Amino acid sequence: MNQHIDMKNEPVRPLSMHPQRFALWLFIVSIVMIFAAMTSAYIVKKSDGDWVDIILPQSFWLNTIVLVASSVTMHMAYIAAKRNNLNLVKIAMTITTILGLSFLVGQYVSWGELAAMDVHFEGKPAGSFIYVFTGLHGFHLISGVVFLIIVLVATFRFKVHSKSMNLIGMCATYWHFLDGLWVYLFIFLLLNH
Amino acid sequence: MATEHQLEGNGVSHDDHDHDHDHHQSFVSKYIFSTDHKTIAKQFLITGIFWAIIGGAMSIIFRLQLGFPNSNVGWLKPLLGQWITEEGKIDPEFYLALVTMHGTIMVFFVLTAGLSGTFSNFLIPLQVGARDMASGFMNMLSYWFFFLSSVIMMSSLFIQTGPASGSWVVYPPLSALPQAMKGSELGMTLWLVSMAIFIVSSLLGGINYITTVINLRTKGMTFSKLPLTIWAFFLTAVIGLLSFPVLFSAALLLVFDRSFGTSFYLSDIYIGGEALPNTGGSALLFQHLFWFLGHPEVYIVLLPALGITSEIIATNSRKPIFGYRAMVGSLFGISILSFVVWAHHMFVTGMNPFLGSIFMFLTLIIAVPSAVKVFNYITTLWKGNIVFTPGMLFSIGLVSLFISGGVTGIYLGNSAIDIQLHDTYFVVAHFHLVMGSASFFGMVAGVYHWFPKMFGRMMDEKLGYVHFWFTFVGVYLVFFPMHYIGIAGFPRRYYSFTNFDAFQSFTDLNMFVSVAAIITFGAQFIFLFNFFYSMFKGRRATLNPWKSNTLEWTTPINPGHGNWPGEIPAVYRWPYDYSKPGAEDDFIPQHIPFSATPESNLPHENELIAEEKEEEGIVVDETKES
Numbered sequence: 094m095n096q097h098i099d100m101k102n103e104p105v106r107p108l109s110m111h112p113q114r115f116a117l118w119l120f121i122v123s124i125v126m127i128f129a130a131m132t133s134a135y136i137v138k139k140s141d142g143d144w145v146d147i148i149l150p151q152s153f154w155l156n157t158i159v160l161v162a163s164s165v166t167m168h169m170a171y172i173a174a175k176r177n178n179l180n181l182v183k184i185a186m187t188i189t190t191i192l193g194l195s196f197l198v199g200q201y202v203s204w205g206e207l208a209a210m211d212v213h214f215e216g217k218p219a220g221s222f223i224y225v226f227t228g229l230h231g232f233h234l235i236s237g238v239v240f241l242i243i244v245l246v247a248t249f250r251f252k253v254h255s256k257s258m259n260l261i262g263m264c265a266t267y268w269h270f271l272d273g274l275w276v277y278l279f280i281f282l283l284l285n286h
Numbered sequence: 287m288a289t290e291h292q293l294e295g296n297g298v299s300h301d302d303h304d305h306d307h308d309h310h311q312s313f314v315s316k317y318i319f320s321t322d323h324k325t326i327a328k329q330f331l332i333t334g335i336f337w338a339i340i341g342g343a344m345s346i347i348f349r350l351q352l353g354f355p356n357s358n359v360g361w362l363k364p365l366l367g368q369w370i371t372e373e374g375k376i377d378p379e380f381y382l383a384l385v386t387m388h389g390t391i392m393v394f395f396v397l398t399a400g401l402s403g404t405f406s407n408f409l410i411p412l413q414v415g416a417r418d419m420a421s422g423f424m425n426m427l428s429y430w431f432f433f434l435s436s437v438i439m440m441s442s443l444f445i446q447t448g449p450a451s452g453s454w455v456v457y458p459p460l461s462a463l464p465q466a467m468k469g470s471e472l473g474m475t476l477w478l479v480s481m482a483i484f485i486v487s488s489l490l491g492g493i494n495y496i497t498t499v500i501n502l503r504t505k506g507m508t509f510s511k512l513p514l515t516i517w518a519f520f521l522t523a524v525i526g527l528l529s530f531p532v533l534f535s536a537a538l539l540l541v542f543d544r545s546f547g548t549s550f551y552l553s554d555i556y557i558g559g560e561a562l563p564n565t566g567g568s569a570l571l572f573q574h575l576f577w578f579l580g581h582p583e584v585y586i587v588l589l590p591a592l593g594i595t596s597e598i599i600a601t602n603s604r605k606p607i608f609g610y611r612a613m614v615g616s617l618f619g620i621s622i623l624s625f626v627v628w629a630h631h632m633f634v635t636g637m638n639p640f641l642g643s644i645f646m647f648l649t650l651i652i653a654v655p656s657a658v659k660v661f662n663y664i665t666t667l668w669k670g671n672i673v674f675t676p677g678m679l680f681s682i683g684l685v686s687l688f689i690s691g692g693v694t695g696i697y698l699g700n701s702a703i704d705i706q707l708h709d710t711y712f713v714v715a716h717f718h719l720v721m722g723s724a725s726f727f728g729m730v731a732g733v734y735h736w737f738p739k740m741f742g743r744m745m746d747e748k749l750g751y752v753h754f755w756f757t758f759v760g761v762y763l764v765f766f767p768m769h770y771i772g773i774a775g776f777p778r779r780y781y782s783f784t785n786f787d788a789f790q791s792f793t794d795l796n797m798f799v800s801v802a803a804i805i806t807f808g809a810q811f812i813f814l815f816n817f818f819y820s821m822f823k824g825r826r827a828t829l830n831p832w833k834s835n836t837l838e839w840t841t842p843i844n845p846g847h848g849n850w851p852g853e854i855p856a857v858y859r860w861p862y863d864y865s866k867p868g869a870e871d872d873f874i875p876q877h878i879p880f881s882a883t884p885e886s887n888l889p890h891e892n893e894l895i896a897e898e899k900e901e902e903g904i905v906v907d908e909t910k911e912s
Contacts, residue, residue: 112420112501119493119527126531130578134535134550134571143553143566215547217566222550225542 117263121270124233128274131229132281135222139285145219147286150206156199157279163192164272171265174248177255182248189268190241193234200231219286226278230271237271240264319430321422322847326429327408328740331733333436334400335814341391342807348384351376353800355782355793369448378781379468382451385779386469387443389454390477392722394484395439397587399432401729402488402526405590406495406519408736412838413513415504415854418847420497424490431487435480442476450477453779455580458551458572462543465557475544478537485530485537492523492530499523504837506857506901511876513836513861514607517614518593521621522586528625529582536575543567570635577628584721585624589617591728592659592688595681597861598735599663601834602678603670604872606862609662616655623652633704642701649699656692660685671865671872675832676750680731683758684724690762691720694769709779712772715765723761730757730813737817738831742844743824749816753809760806767795835861835875858898859891 138144170185204224207213212220244264247253253261320326347366350359360374369380376384407425411418419425442449451469452461456477464471499512499520512520542548549564551572556562600607607613629637629645663685672678694716697703707713730753737745771792776783783789783796830839837857841849855877863874869886880887881895 110501112497115501116420116424116493116497119496120489123489123493123527123531126528127535130532130535130575134539134575137574138550138568138571141568141571145566214542216549218548218550219566221542221548225539229538 111259114259114263114266117266121267124270124274127229128226128278131222131226132278135281135285138218138222143217145217147207147212147219147223148210149223149282149286150203150210152199152203152206153279153282156196156203157276159192159199160196160272160275163189163196164269166192167265167268171258171261174253174258174261175255179248179251179254182253182261183245186241186245186248190238190245193238193241193268197231197234197238200227203227223282226282230275230278233274234271237268240267319426321418321426323407323411323419323422323425324740324845324847324849326425327404329429330399330403330407330432331740333433334396334404334729335817337391337395337400337436338810339814341388341396342810344384344388344391346804346807347376348381348388349800349803351381351781352783353797353803355784379451380448381781382453382467382779383448383469383473386451386453387439387449390439390450393454393583393587394481395436397722397725397729398488398526398583399484401587401590401725401732402495402519402522403429403432403491404729405515405594405732405736406491406523408740409515409838410495410498410519411502412739412841412845412849413516413836414499414502414507415837415850415857416498416502417849417854419494420502421494425494428487428490428494431483431490435483435487438476438480438483442473442480445472445476447471447473449473455573455576456540457576458540458543458569459555462540462551463555463557463562464544478541478544481537482534485534488526488530492526495519495523496527504854504857511857511860514596514610514613514617515590515593515836517617518589518596521617522589522593525582525589525621525624526586529579529586532575533579533583536572536579539575540572570632573632573635574628577631578625580631581628582624584717585620587725588721588728589620591684591725591732592617594728594732594735595663595684597834597836598677598681598731599666599685600862600864601735601832602673602675602681603667604673604864605666605670606864607662608665608668609658610860610862612658613662616658619655620652623648623655627652630699630701630704633701634708639701646699646701650696652699653692653696656688660689660692673832675734676745676747676754677731677733677735677832679751679754679758680727680734683754684727684731686758687719687724687727687761690766691716691718691724695720706775707772709777710772711768711776711778714778715768715772718765718768719761723765727757733817735832736838737820737824738827738843739838739841739845741821741824742827743820743822744827744831745820745824746816749812753812753816756809756812757806760802760809763802764799764806767799771795771799830875833871833873835863835873837876840875840877856901858894 166185166189170182170189173179173181173185204227207220207223212223214221214224241264244253244261247260316322317325320329347362350357358374359376360370362376363370363374366376366380369377371377407419410416439449447468449469450456450461450473451467452474456474460466461470461474464474499516503512539548539550543551543564547563549567551569552562552564552567553569554561555564596607596613627645627649629641630649633642633645667682694712698707698713698716734745734750737743774789774792776789776792783793827843829843832839837855840855842851857876858879859874859876861876863869865872866874866886869883874883874886879895879898880891881898884892887895
């Protein structure tokens with residue numbers, strides 16, 4: 094039914110932003126909205142009364158340092174890729190991935206600490222919210238780690254260099270975002286627990 | 287057709303040496319797992335129509351109960367089985383399931399996925415001048431997530447305990463406690479899973495729509511030259527991107543409450559004298575989260591219909607749209623305001639009256655951009671050379687419904703009057719006119735108008751007229767009397783009114799509404815016949831049957847994947863140059879440069895000719911890599 098189409102590849106205007114990178118930003122917006130909803134639900138619930146004060150696990154501090162460090166190494170990898178220092182890219186990406194995974198392990202350990210303090214997922218919302226925040230963030234962080242591994246594999250295949258920065262650029266954006274999101278959640282919990 | 291059969295047969299062998307020519311695609315990759323935005327749009331449309339029939343049929347079943355409460359509906363037993371009681375009555379719990387599923391299906395599956403999914407997908411690349419969506423693969427995923435969510439929602443209709451029954455707003459604790467009612471058991475779980483997948487689908491779609499509009503416009507297509515349809519789809523996608531994640535959060539917490547023992551929404555509940563272990567939650571929290579999506583959702587449903595109407599009314603009035611900038615401005619106004627009015631759904635939840643006044647004030651402001659839009663539709667029609675195509679009739683019908691439904695919104699938006707009218711049939715009448723019917727009219731108008739581009743054939747006009755008049759008159763006959771029933775205090779979602787002395791009065795009016803509803807529903811089969819008959823046997827369409835200006839009519843009659851053979855046309859003018867004084871024809875398409883129309887150019891347009899020349903000389907970098 095359809096006619097055969099002979100497409101000509103006409104010149105396209107250079108875009109200010111790659112469509113995929115733009116789509117990633119929109120995806121980030123939707124994640125922001127999820128957590129905006131969650132944290133405002135927290136505030137609304139807290140102002141409702143019937144609240145219990147929960148001391149945050151100490152391991153959150155360590156995990157935060159680990160995650161911020163991973164952001165630094167991610168940025169190192171990005172700069173190194175720009176300068177075609179491919180060995181450094183590989184090292185920095187590997188460290189970032191390891192730090193990301195250790196953050197996830199650290200978050201799991203803090204769940205254990207919470208349980209030891211008799212704060213469980215069931216029970217009053219004050220405790221449940223901490224599990225929801227960390228769990229939901231952890232879930233997104235897993236997707237971030239998957240993205241890191243994809244970029245890592247691409248680095249070993251020499252597909253990441255100064256002329257091909259899109260993939261590692263998107264990965265860096267997403268990873269910094271997830272990092273910033275955790276810092277936001279942590280500060281939010283520190284101020285509002 | 288012969289070549290098509292050949293294609294089906296040879297598809298597999300072709301695939302081996304096939305690289306970029308969609309011409310050789312197999313049946314599966316062409317019609318099922320297609321990444322072509324036009325095919326995906328048709329998939330959304332067909333699925334939407336399928337759901338509309340189911341959702342409509344459900345409303346007929348509960349209208350039977352409301353209009354003829356004493357009749358025996360045992361003849362429905364072969365279809366509904368156990369849901370019809372021994373005495374030939376509709377099971378009361380099933381009645382609740384019916385209204386719940388009718389709402390869910392119509393709001394989400396028909397008027398969100400069926401409307402945005404169809405027309406955003408179909409028109410955005412065609413009207414902005416793009417080969418396809420920014421990511422064809424994500425677009426395909428968007429449809430198949432929708433399909434999966436449809437399958438899950440559909441399967442909930444066939445389980446022993448029935449589908450979700452706590453109404454489409456699924457307020458806890460009713461929806462959170464499986465022991466509350468039959469529909470809150472497995473049916474509610476399936477509802478939540480289905481909606482979560484649905485949200486993923488609409489986010490995938492929305493991200494694609496926004497990216498395409500921003501990044502993939504053709505040469506010369508500035509934002510001020512975008513057709514109003516695209517503006518509407520664009521803002522709809524933005525609203526969806528901001529509000530659906532919030533519903534996701536709300537649903538997630540509800541899932542935790544239902545299945546993992548948390549108490550976000552539950553507190554101090556006693557069942558059979560026994561206290562539940564849940565403490566510390568707040569049921570109102572859910573309402574806040576839900577309506578933060580729920581109200582923007584109304585505009586997710588309505589804006590695409592308004593955009594489609596702008597396009598059809600301007601084209602068929604043979605006049606430029608009146609107040610293009612005001613139209614865009616009011617779309618922005620509605621989109622922004624839609625996020626700050628959610629609590630007008632909660633006036634009677636015991637909120638602070640001062641807070642109520644603020645939300646009332648914000649709500650009433652929406653009347654301003656809405657009135658601007660209505661005013662502009664009417665002034666576009668004013669003294670136009672109106673061509674009454676079926677699409678045009680449905681568009682004018684939309685304007686009518688938008689006015690009569692919108693006026694009652696001003697009443698409901700007042701927190702004081704809402705105390706009397708809350709949860710009565712007045713509300714039902716209001717939103718069925720302004721959101722349900724108006725959006726439905728926009729969707730049908732769009733189908734009539736863009737059918738030639740979708741299938742290369744025309745729909746039958748006479749059947750279209752019959753369909754319009756039955757539907758238009760029918761919709762008013764159904765929903766207008768409901769205002770009276772609502773003012774009389776009849777609450778919504780009640781199974782039967784025969785037990786209350788206060789509600790004896792409107793039995794005949796309810797019967798009248800039911801008969802009107804059955805006739806209106808029946809008239810939709812005229813459309814269905816017309817749709818499927820015309821797809822194969824309709825009159826062949828010409829290149830530009832409505833003499834329209836927008837880019838989609840510059841493609842071949844049956845565009846392939848990639849839309850334009852050769853280069854994508856560049857755009858030089860806005861899309862509403864109809865009946866321009868001095869021009870030869872009464873329309874000048876967007877891709878005609880000003881240098882080709884010296885006879886009709888305005889002075890400032892003549893100045894643009896020099897710029898056009900410059901633009902053509904520009905050679906731009908092909909690589910997309912940034």
